[in-house]
Amino acid sequence: MYRLHNFMTNKVATNGATGTHTTKSRLWHKVLFFLSVIGPGIIAANADNDAGGISTYSVVGAHFGLKMLWVLLLVTISLAITQEMGVRIGLVTRQGLGGVIREHFGVKWTTFAMVTMLIANLGTVTAEFAGVASAFDVFGVTKYLSVPLAALVVWFVLYKGSFKTTQKIFLVFSAFYIVYIINGFIIKPDFGEAIVSLVKPTIEWTTPFLLTMIALIGTTITPWGQFFIQSYVVDKGLEIKHYKAEKLEVFAGALITDIVSFFIIISTAATLYKYGIKITDAKDAAMALRPLAGDFAQMLFSFGLFCASMLGAFILPVATAYALCEAFGWEYGFDTNWENGKAFYSTILVSIIVPAILVLIPGVPLVKIMIFSQDINGILLPIILIFVMLIVNNKKIMGEHTNKPIGNVIAWLTIAGIIGATVVLVISSVLGFN
Amino acid sequence: MLFFSNIRDASVRDSVEEIVGTVFDVLIKVDAEREFPLIIGVLVKDKRSYKFFVPVENIENWGVGEIELTRKLYEAKASAPLGESIVSLRDNVIDKQIVDLSGMRIVRVNDLQFGRVQQSMCLVAIDISTRGILRRIGLRSPFLSRIFKPHFLEWKNVKIMDNRLYLSAGAKEIVKLHPADIANLIEKMNVYHGSTLLQSLEPAVAARVLEEIQPDIKKLLVKSLGTERTAALMSKMSVDELVDLIQLLPGKASREIISRLPLDSKIQKVKRIMEYDEDTAGGLMTTEYITAQKEMTVEQVIAEIKRVSHLHHSVQFVYITDPDGKFLGVVSLRNLIVAIKTQTIKDIMRKPNKKLPTLHVDQTFESVTRLMTKYNLLSVAVLDKEKKLIGVITVDDIMRRLVPTA
Numbered sequence: 001m002y003r004l005h006n007f008m009t010n011k012v013a014t015n016g017a018t019g020t021h022t023t024k025s026r027l028w029h030k031v032l033f034f035l036s037v038i039g040p041g042i043i044a045a046n047a048d049n050d051a052g053g054i055s056t057y058s059v060v061g062a063h064f065g066l067k068m069l070w071v072l073l074l075v076t077i078s079l080a081i082t083q084e085m086g087v088r089i090g091l092v093t094r095q096g097l098g099g100v101i102r103e104h105f106g107v108k109w110t111t112f113a114m115v116t117m118l119i120a121n122l123g124t125v126t127a128e129f130a131g132v133a134s135a136f137d138v139f140g141v142t143k144y145l146s147v148p149l150a151a152l153v154v155w156f157v158l159y160k161g162s163f164k165t166t167q168k169i170f171l172v173f174s175a176f177y178i179v180y181i182i183n184g185f186i187i188k189p190d191f192g193e194a195i196v197s198l199v200k201p202t203i204e205w206t207t208p209f210l211l212t213m214i215a216l217i218g219t220t221i222t223p224w225g226q227f228f229i230q231s232y233v234v235d236k237g238l239e240i241k242h243y244k245a246e247k248l249e250v251f252a253g254a255l256i257t258d259i260v261s262f263f264i265i266i267s268t269a270a271t272l273y274k275y276g277i278k279i280t281d282a283k284d285a286a287m288a289l290r291p292l293a294g295d296f297a298q299m300l301f302s303f304g305l306f307c308a309s310m311l312g313a314f315i316l317p318v319a320t321a322y323a324l325c326e327a328f329g330w331e332y333g334f335d336t337n338w339e340n341g342k343a344f345y346s347t348i349l350v351s352i353i354v355p356a357i358l359v360l361i362p363g364v365p366l367v368k369i370m371i372f373s374q375d376i377n378g379i380l381l382p383i384i385l386i387f388v389m390l391i392v393n394n395k396k397i398m399g400e401h402t403n404k405p406i407g408n409v410i411a412w413l414t415i416a417g418i419i420g421a422t423v424v425l426v427i428s429s430v431l432g433f434n
Numbered sequence: 435m436l437f438f439s440n441i442r443d444a445s446v447r448d449s450v451e452e453i454v455g456t457v458f459d460v461l462i463k464v465d466a467e468r469e470f471p472l473i474i475g476v477l478v479k480d481k482r483s484y485k486f487f488v489p490v491e492n493i494e495n496w497g498v499g500e501i502e503l504t505r506k507l508y509e510a511k512a513s514a515p516l517g518e519s520i521v522s523l524r525d526n527v528i529d530k531q532i533v534d535l536s537g538m539r540i541v542r543v544n545d546l547q548f549g550r551v552q553q554s555m556c557l558v559a560i561d562i563s564t565r566g567i568l569r570r571i572g573l574r575s576p577f578l579s580r581i582f583k584p585h586f587l588e589w590k591n592v593k594i595m596d597n598r599l600y601l602s603a604g605a606k607e608i609v610k611l612h613p614a615d616i617a618n619l620i621e622k623m624n625v626y627h628g629s630t631l632l633q634s635l636e637p638a639v640a641a642r643v644l645e646e647i648q649p650d651i652k653k654l655l656v657k658s659l660g661t662e663r664t665a666a667l668m669s670k671m672s673v674d675e676l677v678d679l680i681q682l683l684p685g686k687a688s689r690e691i692i693s694r695l696p697l698d699s700k701i702q703k704v705k706r707i708m709e710y711d712e713d714t715a716g717g718l719m720t721t722e723y724i725t726a727q728k729e730m731t732v733e734q735v736i737a738e739i740k741r742v743s744h745l746h747h748s749v750q751f752v753y754i755t756d757p758d759g760k761f762l763g764v765v766s767l768r769n770l771i772v773a774i775k776t777q778t779i780k781d782i783m784r785k786p787n788k789k790l791p792t793l794h795v796d797q798t799f800e801s802v803t804r805l806m807t808k809y810n811l812l813s814v815a816v817l818d819k820e821k822k823l824i825g826v827i828t829v830d831d832i833m834r835r836l837v838p839t840a
Contacts, residue, residue, distance in 0.1 A: 094626040102542065103529045107570035237625025237654045328567060329531065329542020334620070340539070 001361050012213060024120045026323055048179055048220060048257050049132025050312035051122060054305055055370040056219045057261045058285040060212055061268030063278060067198035071213055072261055073198045075220045078414040080254035081407055082221055082385060083229050084247050085392045097230045098327030101387055104397060109326050120223040120380045121320045124312065126355035128371040131309030133359055134282035135295030135302040145361060151356040170311040176304035177260040183292040184263035189270045209432035210425040215371050217418055218378020219301050224316060226384055227323045279367055321347035379422050382415045438523055439570050440498040446478050447502045454507040455480035459524040462557050470556035470591055474515060480507060482610035487514035490555060498822035533593040536605050538615055540622045545569060559586035595627050609635060617646035626706035629658040641670035649682055654740055656683060674831060677707045715802050716795040719816045721827030722746055725753045728762055729778035732773045734813050743833050752815055754821055761786065761815055761823040792817050795824060803832055
């Protein structure tokens with residue numbers, strides 16, 4: 001029980017679950033009930049807009065204009081559906097995804113799933129440190145200083161444990177995305193055109209387009225998000241009676257996060273794509289905020305990028321360690337000592353140190369790292385989603401709570417879509433279409 | 435050594451040397467009398483994927499990757515035994531989370547070791563080591579075995595985290611642990627398993643366990659237990675722990691729980707303490723202590739302690755008050771034991787002065803700890819404006835506040 005919930009903001013302000021049958025209006029009761037379970041969906045969704053997220057959405061808009069908005073719409077629906085499945089599995093099995101995979105697929109498949117998750121998560125943490133490096137780069141601070149320092153801060157805060165407060169701070173700061181929404185209105189984009197692009201599929205059969213598209217999917221629906229949402233539900237002790245409120249919350253979370261993504265894309269489309277500026281570093285991406293912030297744009301963008309990166313850098317190593325330990329039955333939690341918690345602490349250390357070192361390799365292109373890591377997430381995502389699908393459709397595990405056909409259709413289409421895009425990507429890069 | 439991983443999916447050879455199927459599952463019988471559960475047979479999956487139960491008597495030989503039957507499969511099969519004591523290793527044991535009662539932690543079953551005990555095949559040990567994982571993956575090398583040491587648990591020392599509590603002997607062993615240890619185990623489980631375990635304990639034990647659980651998890655557990663069950667547990671708690679718990683809960687939930695508590699003097703005491711700020715002496719103190727009058731004899735006081743002892747968690751001191759409740763002094767158990775039986779209390783008690791400091795109810799937590807540390811006090815009396823004794827702070831109240839997660 002001493003798990004993620006101790007590390008994630010606990011938004012339970014009101015205890016609606018104890019229920020009262022005597023007082024107040026029923027509506028108020030419902031509101032309280034909803035507030036009591038609010039949290040995981042919105043937090044997971046907010047953390048989705050991390051370094052990889054901001055840079056991917058910026059590049060999507062800057063390099064391809066509004067052409068990919070239709071993908072964003074589909075991905076929003078898929079995100080809502082897959083997160084809802086994670087919630088449901090958590091409510092029914094009362095175990096994290098790693099635990100359920102272990103109990104129903106055995107050690108070999110668990111190892112396969114966990115290695116997949118580990119690679120994807122290492123990629124994401126790498127993006128977070130690249131985000132830190134880019135943010136400081138704007139102010140002329142070298143990455144050889146900022147990245148090791150950020151890594152130390154992450155480890156120190158996790159180990160010494162004022163994580164909850166720190167995370168709350170970053171979560172509040174990451175509300176900086178609202179500036180994109182305001183910005184989006186200030187630049188007065190053609191909303192009509194944007195709406196059309198949301199529903200009208202456009203595709204270019206080129207490597208850059210496909211790579212960016214897979215990154216767009218992989219940064220929105222992530223393997224770690226799937227693990228995260230399920231653990232969160234379990235650790236908060238939510239029960240199946242919370243399902244409806246939780247489902248609503250997950251849907252709201254998916255919508256909110258992608259509204260932000262939508263505005264990032266239209267902002268960069270209107271400012272960078274229009275003038276054919278390609279994003280190669282944070283300074284370029286920051287230009288999208290000029291209409292709102294003027295000369296202040298670079299600072300604002302760097303600050304937002306830094307907060308988003310740090311938030312991800314805090315959550316991911318811990319989430320990775322928890323998932324691994326749960327699946328393999330190793331002891332975990334910051335209350336275990338080094339001897340017993342060897343696996344736990346080493347996983348956290350590895351997932352901080354390895355990504356930090358990767359970012360420190362001289363001359364690596366930071367923006368490309370951020371996008372590429374999201375590609376890895378996207379390419380590996382179907383593996384995790386297939387496990388989720390097999391679990392959520394297994395009557396022995398889920399009882400009466402197996403998937404409805406509509407959920408199955410959307411989820412399998414998502415999986416097929418990503419695999420299809422990956423295959424086309426591989427073929428196109430081998431044959432060298434460009 | 436023979437492991438479940440060697441037997442699961444092993445080929446099944448019948449008496450005419452023909453491979454007739456594979457092993458799908460192994461069944462054991464749980465019996466409180468036996469140290470090692472007996473293996474009663476295997477489920478064999480034949481080539482058309484039909485499953486048959488073959489009792490252990492019809493298995494001639496258990497080998498790594500292959501078992502041999504004493505006769506043909508269709509003659510060897512029997513109807514599968516049913517009942518609560520029959521446990522499937524595939525469905526209920528392998529890969530499940532277990533409570534390791536010897537190591538006080540939650541781990542997973544990586545593999546199971548079989549062996550002969552008095553001629554019968556038994557489940558002799560549970561493998562929780564990384565070696566077990568590597569064996570299941572099929573990785574074996576001298577290098578890896580040097581790094582990863584074997585680690586086996588005995589059946590009687592584990593409890594499988596399943597809703598079926600009887601599943602292993604460990605369920606009974608858990609109650610023998612110290613409440614603080616049970617609390618630590620519950621902290622490591624998820625809320626559902628934690629509250630299931632808590633409910634399986636006797637109310638008095640459960641109350642002690644709940645007291646020891648760290649605050650944020652306690653909150654979740656109380657929520658999951660519901661007000662009715664929580665109130666039942668809380669009526670067994672001591673006043674200061676009760677106050678701590680009530681202060682932890684959101685207003686509505688705590689009012690509801692208080693309304694369900696039996697109306698006795700305890701609830702009055704709780705309400706009285708709750709009037710004080712959590713971080714003052716008033717909020718820290720307990721109102722459960724033994725008082726005596728200064729005219730009583732040592733013998734009378736000892737008799738009184740014997741009479742009410744069962745109502746208290748611990749008794750270190752007896753507090754002396756006048757008929758109005760004004761604090762006069764304190765007597766330690768040691769003073770009582772070494773004194774002559776007929777002496778009166780006023781001759782042996784320590785009176786409040788520089789050497790025996792007391793606290794005012796409004797003093798802050800910090801000043802309380804400083805005072806207790808300075809004078810090396812195990813407990814200290816808390817007085818109101820009229821110098822009346824209204825409570826006692828003991829060192830464990832301070833420790834709990836300083837280290838809430840232990």
